[in-house]
Amino acid sequence: MSKCRACGTKIRWIQTKNGRYMPVNLENVSVEVGTLEPDTCIVTEGGSVLWGRHYRGGEINGYIVTGRISHFATCPAAGRFRRSG
Numbered sequence: 770m771s772k773c774r775a776c777g778t779k780i781r782w783i784q785t786k787n788g789r790y791m792p793v794n795l796e797n798v799s800v801e802v803g804t805l806e807p808d809t810c811i812v813t814e815g816g817s818v819l820w821g822r823h824y825r826g827g828e829i830n831g832y833i834v835t836g837r838i839s840h841f842a843t844c845p846a847a848g849r850f851r852r853s854g
């Protein structure tokens with residue numbers, strides 16, 4: 770188990786398809802892919818990075834993919850990542 774250097778939240782590292790490791794939150798989320806206005810970036814267990822709308826129930830216009838949200842998107846100290854590159 771890893772922790773975010775910036776905020777101390779427990780995270781996991783997933784290797785994406787292009788070989789980079791991305792820090793992600795532990796909990797799984799479902800997003801709807803294929804709709805307009807995606808608002809959430811997830812990484813699947815297989816390392817695919819996908820944008821979709823955070824799915825909270827209701828009508829499905831695209832398809833549902835489950836993965837983990839990039840920790841960069843939710844980290845309260847994300848600004849430190851940007852400064853340090």
Ligand SMILES: [Zn+2]
Nearest residue numbers: 773775776844
């Ligand atoms: Zn963090």
